[in-house]
Amino acid sequence: MAAKSKSRLPLEDVTVIDLTQAWAGAYATNLLGDMGAEIIKIEARNRPDVWRGVLSPQVAALNPENYLGGDPGLKPYERACLYHGVNRNKRSVTLNLTMDEGVDLFKRLVKRGDIVAENFTPRVMGNLGLAYDTLKELNPGIIMISMPGYGGSGPLRDSRGVGGTIEPMSGMSSLMGYADGPAINHGTMYPDPVAGMMAVCAVLMALHHQRRTGRGQYIDLSQHETTISMLTSALMDYSMNGRVGKRAGNRHAFMAPHQNYPCQGEDAWIAIAVSSDQEWQNLMRAMGDPAWAKDEKFRTAPGRKKNEDELDGHMSAWTKQHDKHKLMKQLQDAGVAAGVVNALGEVVEDPHLQARGFIETLDYFEAGRFKTPGVAWKMSATPGRIWRTAPTLGQDSAYILGKHLGITAEEYQALVQKKVTGEELDFD
Amino acid sequence: MDTPRTALEDLVVVDLTHYVAGPFCTKMFADFGASVIKVEKPGQGDGARELGPFPGDAFDPEASGLFLNLNTNKLGVTLNLKTDEGRRILLDLARSADILVENFRPGVMDGLGLGWDTLHAANPKLIMTSISNFGQTGPYRDYKATDLILYGMGGLSGITGARDREPLKGPQAQSQYQAGLFAFMATLCAVLARGFIGEGQRIDVAMLESVASIILPTLLRAVASGTKQQRGELVKTIPCNFFRCKDGFIYLYAPGEVLWGNLAAALEIDPSAMEDPRFSTGKARFENADALAKLLEPSLMSADRETLFNKLKEMGLIAGPALTMDEVFAMEHLQERNFFVEVKHPRTGTLKYPGPPFRMTETPWQIRSPAPLLGQHNRQVFVDKMGFTDDDLAKWTREGIV
Numbered sequence: 163m164a165a166k167s168k169s170r171l172p173l174e175d176v177t178v179i180d181l182t183q184a185w186a187g188a189y190a191t192n193l194l195g196d197m198g199a200e201i202i203k204i205e206a207r208n209r210p211d212v213w214r215g216v217l218s219p220q221v222a223a224l225n226p227e228n229y230l231g232g233d234p235g236l237k238p239y240e241r242a243c244l245y246h247g248v249n250r251n252k253r254s255v256t257l258n259l260t261m262d263e264g265v266d267l268f269k270r271l272v273k274r275g276d277i278v279a280e281n282f283t284p285r286v287m288g289n290l291g292l293a294y295d296t297l298k299e300l301n302p303g304i305i306m307i308s309m310p311g312y313g314g315s316g317p318l319r320d321s322r323g324v325g326g327t328i329e330p331m332s333g334m335s336s337l338m339g340y341a342d343g344p345a346i347n348h349g350t351m352y353p354d355p356v357a358g359m360m361a362v363c364a365v366l367m368a369l370h371h372q373r374r375t376g377r378g379q380y381i382d383l384s385q386h387e388t389t390i391s392m393l394t395s396a397l398m399d400y401s402m403n404g405r406v407g408k409r410a411g412n413r414h415a416f417m418a419p420h421q422n423y424p425c426q427g428e429d430a431w432i433a434i435a436v437s438s439d440q441e442w443q444n445l446m447r448a449m450g451d452p453a454w455a456k457d458e459k460f461r462t463a464p465g466r467k468k469n470e471d472e473l474d475g476h477m478s479a480w481t482k483q484h485d486k487h488k489l490m491k492q493l494q495d496a497g498v499a500a501g502v503v504n505a506l507g508e509v510v511e512d513p514h515l516q517a518r519g520f521i522e523t524l525d526y527f528e529a530g531r532f533k534t535p536g537v538a539w540k541m542s543a544t545p546g547r548i549w550r551t552a553p554t555l556g557q558d559s560a561y562i563l564g565k566h567l568g569i570t571a572e573e574y575q576a577l578v579q580k581k582v583t584g585e586e587l588d589f590d
Numbered sequence: 591m592d593t594p595r596t597a598l599e600d601l602v603v604v605d606l607t608h609y610v611a612g613p614f615c616t617k618m619f620a621d622f623g624a625s626v627i628k629v630e631k632p633g634q635g636d637g638a639r640e641l642g643p644f645p646g647d648a649f650d651p652e653a654s655g656l657f658l659n660l661n662t663n664k665l666g667v668t669l670n671l672k673t674d675e676g677r678r679i680l681l682d683l684a685r686s687a688d689i690l691v692e693n694f695r696p697g698v699m700d701g702l703g704l705g706w707d708t709l710h711a712a713n714p715k716l717i718m719t720s721i722s723n724f725g726q727t728g729p730y731r732d733y734k735a736t737d738l739i740l741y742g743m744g745g746l747s748g749i750t751g752a753r754d755r756e757p758l759k760g761p762q763a764q765s766q767y768q769a770g771l772f773a774f775m776a777t778l779c780a781v782l783a784r785g786f787i788g789e790g791q792r793i794d795v796a797m798l799e800s801v802a803s804i805i806l807p808t809l810l811r812a813v814a815s816g817t818k819q820q821r822g823e824l825v826k827t828i829p830c831n832f833f834r835c836k837d838g839f840i841y842l843y844a845p846g847e848v849l850w851g852n853l854a855a856a857l858e859i860d861p862s863a864m865e866d867p868r869f870s871t872g873k874a875r876f877e878n879a880d881a882l883a884k885l886l887e888p889s890l891m892s893a894d895r896e897t898l899f900n901k902l903k904e905m906g907l908i909a910g911p912a913l914t915m916d917e918v919f920a921m922e923h924l925q926e927r928n929f930f931v932e933v934k935h936p937r938t939g940t941l942k943y944p945g946p947p948f949r950m951t952e953t954p955w956q957i958r959s960p961a962p963l964l965g966q967h968n969r970q971v972f973v974d975k976m977g978f979t980d981d982d983l984a985k986w987t988r989e990g991i992v
Contacts, residue, residue: 173782197779226815230815243810246814313927315927316927330839330841330910330913340751346758347841350749350824355805356804359775360771367778368953379950382948383949387946397659401655423756433743434739435738499736501742503743503748504744504748505812526814533813534810535809539773539776541776541783
């Protein structure tokens with residue numbers, strides 16, 4: 163791979179005006195930023211990104227685990243981990259879009275931009291006088307993407323949704339969980355990153371089209387529909403056979419063993435999946451050819467599947483005696499698909515991910531240096547890069563307004579006085 | 591300038607992928623207008639053809655629901671890449687293509703004599719996208735994996751499920767869908783970059799990194815605050831979880847005191863319970879989850895999911911019933927948005943498929959043709975497009991090359 167510092171960036175000529183908040187939209191612009199686009203993140207001094215969390219240091223201190231270094235500090239909204247998780251490589255500009263001057267500056271930025279991204283509920287942009295039809299008049303090449311929970315039309319148009327409620331409504335949750343238990347969600351708001359990725363897919367196609375024709379367009383993305391699009395078998399099985407899928411924990415339609423098995427230590431697990439007779443024989447050899455496996459009922463894949471409860475009992479009794487990391491290596495060396503279940507903190511210590519340069523250690527100003535997943539894919543000629551962690555509120559207001567709109571330092575100060583922009587929270 | 595009808599109609603993709611991750615990536619190309627030539631192994635084809643679901647559960651490699659949905663709008667040819675002639679034809683295809691996508695095990699393309707150096711020499715503008723479990727480099731490069739293993743190693747299983755039980759993966763090979771999307775994004779970035787660097791490049795997508803990437807904020811919170819997120823405990827406040835009601839499960843989202851107050855009012859909870867110290871703060875409710883569930887139970891069990899959802903929605907609250915597939919297909923909202931589309935296939939007849947993942951006004955998603963039968967477009971691609979003769983095709987067929 164080419165040296166990171168010298169190579170060009172695939173989206174270095176792209177400017178994104180970013181009104182998104184929280185996760186889904188902010189992840190989309192985070193990915194575009196990793197690829198070199200200039201991301202102008204717009205917040206209001208009286209309405210910062212909701213993922214900056216609570217604004218009061220006293221309230222923030224009740225949940226220190228939400229802050230960099232476990233410490234909310236005096237400005238907890240600059241140290242919220244979730245905010246930092248999806249806002250690297252961005253410029254922060256404050257604009258009050260309920261003031262005429264704020265709207266005017268926003269429109270002037272739109273004239274200079276390629277993409278406007280937002281994830282408000284559908285009425286908000288219209289109410290601000292910033293609907294797509296208005297923006298298109300200013301810049302026919304502008305690409306605008308809206309990504310509310312349920313899209314811009316239909317009876318649920320104005321329903322609010324968050325990842326936690328969209329996942330069950332997509333049908334995904336009813337397919338997840340223990341066979342004897344309730345529907346569950348992923349241990350994180352899964353529809354958010356899915357919508358974020360899909361938004362990038364849409365925007366990059368629109369950019370390709372714009373570069374060829376000069377024309378922009380409007381993209382209506384429903385987080386609900388993007389989540390459904392990640393399922394195929396369950397949809398097609400219903401479509402073909404009218405069948406509604408069941409929850410089955412980690413079990414697979416025909417692979418067995420196929421489970422996370424307990425290992426030595428607290429909450430330590432290893433995933434093992436056997437997909438062929440050869441792998442089964444490899445596994446038995448690694449286990450020292452135990453007597454129970456001689457039983458005829460475990461000889462074929464259908465037999466193992468049919469007697470899976472008993473099989474899992476034997477497997478667990480064996481895996482419990484082993485360290486998960488050593489066992490992964492031992493099984494992989496024997497030709498068995500196996501992998502440790504990593505806790506979040508263990509992922510960034512993984513030797514393979516480190517060797518590939520995927521894990522980066524970044525500076526989070528006075529909070530310290532932390533390891534984080536880096537760029538999500540590798541490109542040989544124009545790799546992405548991380549040039550800064552998330553900006554503080556309004557950190558780049560003067561720079562961006564100067565660079566794009568020619569606002570002088572004096573004019574900027576006047577705008578700060580009028581509370582159109584600035585670098586501090588303001589609730590007066 | 592003329593308006594293209596589709597976003598990607600100027601792009602030609604040679605598709606060597608199989609199963610889910612690669613085909614999902616190239617489906618995005620095909621559904622948005624690129625010309626995608628899917629190359630399958632003669633006589634056998636993509637392994638997804640054997641996975642089903644099948645209509646009436648009758649095994650038929652031309653009727654697998656997984657294959658049919660992931661391969662819409664593609665041209666299907668067969669080619670034995672282990673023969674010299676097959677390899678030569680593939681190189682010819684690559685010479686006139688913009689993109690080649692593959693998801694073989696690392697090293698297989700080199701072994702076939704179709705590695706990056708060869709492809710790049712044949713067509714310097716070609717973008718080569720490789721998708722694999724662990725990537726093309728690193729100590730685990732040749733490790734075996736399935737979705738279960740990637741979910742665990744990437745950090746997503748460890749936080750999914752119940753604290754006192756085994757970690758769970760997501761449904762239906764999510765890691766493969768994630769990697770498919772990352773591969774699509776990466777490839778489009780390379781298409782845009784080609785505009786100014788003038789050349790193609792090599793892309794390496796690792797499914798393990800896809801899983802670890804999508805949980806970025808959740809992961810950073812654990813790493814940077816030094817705290818461990820317990821399985822199934824995303825937020826330490828409730829109600830932000832599933833509750834049982836009359837006809838199934840519903841997710842209630844009411845973090846913070848204002849929403850909790852509104853929710854309690856909507857569910858007609860006895861106001862005196864609000865004074866109870868067990869329920870007075872988010873943290874207290876979290877620590878007394880069983881008592882809270884008991885408190886809400888009578889109200890929730892007296893209503894069905896739809897009634898509850900509508901009632902809470904009217905009061906400005908957010909909830910999500912756990913819908914089953916029949917209910918998803920029946921959603922009035924999706925019907926009004928025409929999300930599901932009908933696709934006619936020669937073997938299965940007309941079936942409903944999931945439709946546009948998002949709506950683009952100028953360059954809409956569209957189905958032009960169903961997934962190809964094995965080798966359906968051999969003549970169209972080899973003879974009509976590439977200029978070989980019918981005799982060539984007949985000879986290749988005899989020799990097992992196509």
